[in-house]
Amino acid sequence: MMSATRVRAPGLDRPLIAAAGLLSLISIVALASACATLNPSLTTKQAMWIGLGVLMGLAAASGPYTRWIDLSLFLYAGALVLLAVVALAGTIKLGAARWLTIFGFSLQPSELAKLATACVLARYLAAQPTPLSVRTLVISGVLAGVPALLVFLQPDLGSSSIFVAIWLGMVIVAGMSRRHVLMMIAAGTALCPLAWHGLKDYQRLRLLVFLNPHLDPLGAGYTIIQSQIAIGSGQLLGRGWFAGTQNYLNFLPERHADFLYSVIGEEWGFAGSVFVVVLCGMLVWRVSRIGSLTPDPQGRLLAAGVISWLGYQAVINMGMVMGLLPVVGVPLPLVSYGGSAMVVGWTALGLVQSIHRFGTRL
Amino acid sequence: MTDRLFLLRRGLMVGLALLVLRLAFMQLAHGAAYRHLADNNRLRLVPQAAPRGLILDREGRQLATSRSQFRVAVIPQEVANRRATMKRLGPLVDVPPGELDWRFDEDRSLPFLPATLVSSVPKPVALRIEEAHLDLPGIVVEQAITRAYPLGSVAATLLGYVGPPDPDALPALKPYGVTPEELVGRAGLEQALDAYLRGRAGGSLIEVNHVARQVRVVGHREPVAGQSVILTIDARLQALIEGQFQQHQQPGACVVLKPDTGEVLAMVSFPAFDPEAFATQQRGAIQQIFRDPRSPLMNRATDGAYLPGSIIKPLTAMTALEQGVVTADTTIQCPGFLTIGNRKFHCWNRDGHGPMTLREALRASCNVYFMEVGRRLGQERLRSGFAGMGFGRRTGWTMEEQAGYLPLRVRLNEGEVALLAMGQGDILITPLQAAVMAAAIANQGWVVEPWVVKALGEVEVGHTHARPLGWSSAHLAIVREGMLAVVNDPEGTGARAKSDRVRIAGKTGTAQTHIQGHPHAWFIGFCPAENPAIAMAVLAEHGGSGGDFPAATAKVICEAIVTPAAPADPPPNG
Numbered sequence: 001m002m003s004a005t006r007v008r009a010p011g012l013d014r015p016l017i018a019a020a021g022l023l024s025l026i027s028i029v030a031l032a033s034a035c036a037t038l039n040p041s042l043t044t045k046q047a048m049w050i051g052l053g054v055l056m057g058l059a060a061a062s063g064p065y066t067r068w069i070d071l072s073l074f075l076y077a078g079a080l081v082l083l084a085v086v087a088l089a090g091t092i093k094l095g096a097a098r099w100l101t102i103f104g105f106s107l108q109p110s111e112l113a114k115l116a117t118a119c120v121l122a123r124y125l126a127a128q129p130t131p132l133s134v135r136t137l138v139i140s141g142v143l144a145g146v147p148a149l150l151v152f153l154q155p156d157l158g159s160s161s162i163f164v165a166i167w168l169g170m171v172i173v174a175g176m177s178r179r180h181v182l183m184m185i186a187a188g189t190a191l192c193p194l195a196w197h198g199l200k201d202y203q204r205l206r207l208l209v210f211l212n213p214h215l216d217p218l219g220a221g222y223t224i225i226q227s228q229i230a231i232g233s234g235q236l237l238g239r240g241w242f243a244g245t246q247n248y249l250n251f252l253p254e255r256h257a258d259f260l261y262s263v264i265g266e267e268w269g270f271a272g273s274v275f276v277v278v279l280c281g282m283l284v285w286r287v288s289r290i291g292s293l294t295p296d297p298q299g300r301l302l303a304a305g306v307i308s309w310l311g312y313q314a315v316i317n318m319g320m321v322m323g324l325l326p327v328v329g330v331p332l333p334l335v336s337y338g339g340s341a342m343v344v345g346w347t348a349l350g351l352v353q354s355i356h357r358f359g360t361r362l
Numbered sequence: 363m364t365d366r367l368f369l370l371r372r373g374l375m376v377g378l379a380l381l382v383l384r385l386a387f388m389q390l391a392h393g394a395a396y397r398h399l400a401d402n403n404r405l406r407l408v409p410q411a412a413p414r415g416l417i418l419d420r421e422g423r424q425l426a427t428s429r430s431q432f433r434v435a436v437i438p439q440e441v442a443n444r445r446a447t448m449k450r451l452g453p454l455v456d457v458p459p460g461e462l463d464w465r466f467d468e469d470r471s472l473p474f475l476p477a478t479l480v481s482s483v484p485k486p487v488a489l490r491i492e493e494a495h496l497d498l499p500g501i502v503v504e505q506a507i508t509r510a511y512p513l514g515s516v517a518a519t520l521l522g523y524v525g526p527p528d529p530d531a532l533p534a535l536k537p538y539g540v541t542p543e544e545l546v547g548r549a550g551l552e553q554a555l556d557a558y559l560r561g562r563a564g565g566s567l568i569e570v571n572h573v574a575r576q577v578r579v580v581g582h583r584e585p586v587a588g589q590s591v592i593l594t595i596d597a598r599l600q601a602l603i604e605g606q607f608q609q610h611q612q613p614g615a616c617v618v619l620k621p622d623t624g625e626v627l628a629m630v631s632f633p634a635f636d637p638e639a640f641a642t643q644q645r646g647a648i649q650q651i652f653r654d655p656r657s658p659l660m661n662r663a664t665d666g667a668y669l670p671g672s673i674i675k676p677l678t679a680m681t682a683l684e685q686g687v688v689t690a691d692t693t694i695q696c697p698g699f700l701t702i703g704n705r706k707f708h709c710w711n712r713d714g715h716g717p718m719t720l721r722e723a724l725r726a727s728c729n730v731y732f733m734e735v736g737r738r739l740g741q742e743r744l745r746s747g748f749a750g751m752g753f754g755r756r757t758g759w760t761m762e763e764q765a766g767y768l769p770l771r772v773r774l775n776e777g778e779v780a781l782l783a784m785g786q787g788d789i790l791i792t793p794l795q796a797a798v799m800a801a802a803i804a805n806q807g808w809v810v811e812p813w814v815v816k817a818l819g820e821v822e823v824g825h826t827h828a829r830p831l832g833w834s835s836a837h838l839a840i841v842r843e844g845m846l847a848v849v850n851d852p853e854g855t856g857a858r859a860k861s862d863r864v865r866i867a868g869k870t871g872t873a874q875t876h877i878q879g880h881p882h883a884w885f886i887g888f889c890p891a892e893n894p895a896i897a898m899a900v901l902a903e904h905g906g907s908g909g910d911f912p913a914a915t916a917k918v919i920c921e922a923i924v925t926p927a928a929p930a931d932p933p934p935n936g
Contacts, residue, residue, distance in 0.1 A: 232396025288371035311374040
């Protein structure tokens with residue numbers, strides 16, 4: 001409490017709002033075309049989710065983010081309970097269950113868990129001396145590992161890896177020693193064969209198919225091939241809104257969700273696709289800038305968590321639909337269809353705005 | 363350590379820059395080639411649906427099977443003269459051209475996507491359309507596998523139906539290769555066993571040239587057929603019982619069990635529905651099923667909870683004998699009513715039955731006797747006797763079921779306890795629970811868990827789970843004697859179930875409902891009485907007296923059990 005004279009909290013970071021707002025706008029525009037033959041009501045639903053997300057974001061930005069960090073243990077515990085419920089429901093129903101239905105709405109608790117994990121890690125890591133001790137790394141690793149494991153059991157490999165990304169980004173920013181980073185890379189490489197055994201058959205197939213799409217030309221390989229054709233055929237300016245043949249001829253599976261970016265590539269071409277990448281870059285830039293301008297370690301770490309999470313998802317999703325990375329089912333933040341992801345994404349950005357507004361005064 | 367955030371930022375920016383490079387490579391450098399691929403649509407996916415597993419009865423008769431179906435569709439952009447085409451097609455498929463025109467507009471979405479005109483035509487018709495394809499530009503015949511139920515509506519409420527997957531459930535099914543076009547189980551066993559019944563669709567990815575001729579097969583995956591399921595159901599018996607309900611247009615339910623194992627031989631719920639209406643998406647027929655006020659989709663045997671009425675009396679009797687509040691020789695006077703507190707409870711026979719022993723009270727279904735027994739037992743002991751039978755709880759049935767209702771925590775007054783003892787008042791049971799009760803009396807006091815899936819593919823999965831009640835066989839003999847008298851004595855309330863071919867023991871029940879004068883009618887029983895092979899419960903909704911339709915149906919069931927299927931019996935699968 002260094003400021004005895006009450007300074008008015010600064011306003012919101014405009015470029016960040018612009019980037020997020022434009023991404024959500026693009027989501028609506030692309031979705032309208034992508035689900036025209038699939039289920040047109042998705043567009044209205046998505047608009048509703050965006051509205052709710054913006055409200056949540058404003059609410060988060062209006063007060064100090066430290067409140068969230070103070071409450072992060074409850075948030076985290078709640079998210080774990082929800083994840084456990086979903087994991088249990090999944091075992092009972094003999095299938096992949098990622099949703100909880102509450103009052104007719106499906107809630108995807110893994111999205112909530114991402115935010116909760118970032119908050120709880122910010123709280124914990126901010127209190128640790130640097131460079132981080134092995135003990136700190138293990139404890140923080142367990143904090144991120146529990147939700148990662150529960151999500152992995154759903155089974156949802158892609159979302160599970162996001163927790164690892166959040167943890168990695170945050171421990172690096174918190175002050176992990178260089179030696180530990182190198183050791184971790186070595187250990188990670190060594191563990192790969194072990195991880196292979198923990199995967200479901202269809203997940204292994206997806207990874208193999210990534211190496212050779214013709215292994216499963218009807219399933220996962222088909223998706224990659226068709227998605228690449230869609231993006232590539234967009235050329236410089238795209239085929240135009242509502243004019244993508246890959247889209248309308250049903251060549252693109254999951255095109256409202258994980259593969260919405262291929263519809264953008266097909267219909268808006270290089271110009272549109274690069275614009276989305278640029279907006280993601282802007283998001284990364286503004287969030288990291290807010291984080292580094294904040295003297296409060298909790299705020300800086302939370303910003304690091306949010307950026308590792310959203311940035312990682314963006315790179316993985318776009319890389320996947322372009323055939324650069326294996327298909328692991330990660331949505332494009334603020335763009336892909338999905339209510340939980342949209343609302344939680346906007347809430348996280350609201351928290352970043354709160355760091356911007358209140359972080360300097362703490 | 364602030365610079366570490368820049369490190370993170372730089373890492374992500376490098377990733378994003380790589381994406382831009384990749385985009386430039388794909389869209390700018392090789393864009394034309396990709397555009398070519400997209401335009402010519404050289405890759406075509408020719409799906410090949412996997413046949414769904416069969417559902418067979420215990421004798422191997424087919425209850426559900428897969429059938430090839432021919433669908434007539436139209437590709438809007440390829441139709442030259444719509445009127446002329448419809449006029450020519452109409453007589454071939456036996457649909458007025460105007461109706462075809464209407465369906466065309468109803469189902470069309472995009473110029474190049476086929477719109478369905480007739481969802482199923484016989485093979486000869488399909489061939490005739492194929493032959494005439496030059497005169498019918500834009501008309502295509504597509505082959506699809508659909509679900510067929512050779513016995514029609516037999517066991518429909520148990521089997522359930524298939525249909526396109528629920529859009530909300532689709533995301534969870536996707537990792538298992540389910541597409542929105544596929545048929546998945548939406549109700550009943552089709553839904554409960556969907557993971558086993560559903561195969562994995564296959565197909566070929568082919569490359570075609572500019573005139574749509576196949577150039578080469580890029581990839582192929584064999585469809586994997588679903589597993590067959592063998593049920594414990596006896597389709598002949600099932601159809602026979604359904605025929606009884608059908609003949610009298612009597613809504614109700616019936617469950618026939620093997621008392622020693624809990625195998626369900628028949629589970630009837632009437633009215634039923636035609637499950638093929640869902641498999642072939644006949645909108646009109648489906649709407650009719652949904653709108654039917656008699657709820658044909660509901661499986662009354664497991665999802666209907668009813669007041670049991672007098673069929674509970676054998677259980678009250680067993681509880682009383684076990685608790686020692688009466689013996690076989692205890693006589694209770696029935697003056698036609700019983701006064702509890704200041705209320706008078708009447709027997710159904712207002713003139714009174716006179717002095718009654720347990721056997722006589724069962725035979726005459728004397729209410730006063732059992733109300734008095736209930737009063738002597740008291741709420742605790744009566745309730746624990748009923749709870750021991752599993753009332754108020756699920757039986758452990760394969761699918762969803764109602765638990766019924768038993769007042770566990772509520773304090774009842776003496777009059778309510780007396781009513782409970784004769785099956786009126788605060789208690790609801792399902793026909794399945796009633797059949798389990800009949801089975802327990804038939805099998806020396808074991809509460810069996812009813813089951814219906816005998817085998818999945820080659821694997822036997824049916825197991826008997828039973829819980830002993832520890833009933834003394836001397837007491838059981840008394841109750842069974844009373845139940846024999848119900849059917850076999852001329853004065854018994856279930857005399858219509860008497861058969862000269864097999865000795866049947868049973869109990870009738872008539873349960874008051876909110877519609878005055880239209881009580882639910884019940885019959886529970888087992889046969890042959892000396893060494894029971896089956897136990898059953900028959901329920902007729904608002905069916906009057908348990909001695910009428912339910913008792914008569916029980917007789918038909920029991921006689922069918924002792925009579926081997928005559929060769930003249932129409933074989934169910936044609």
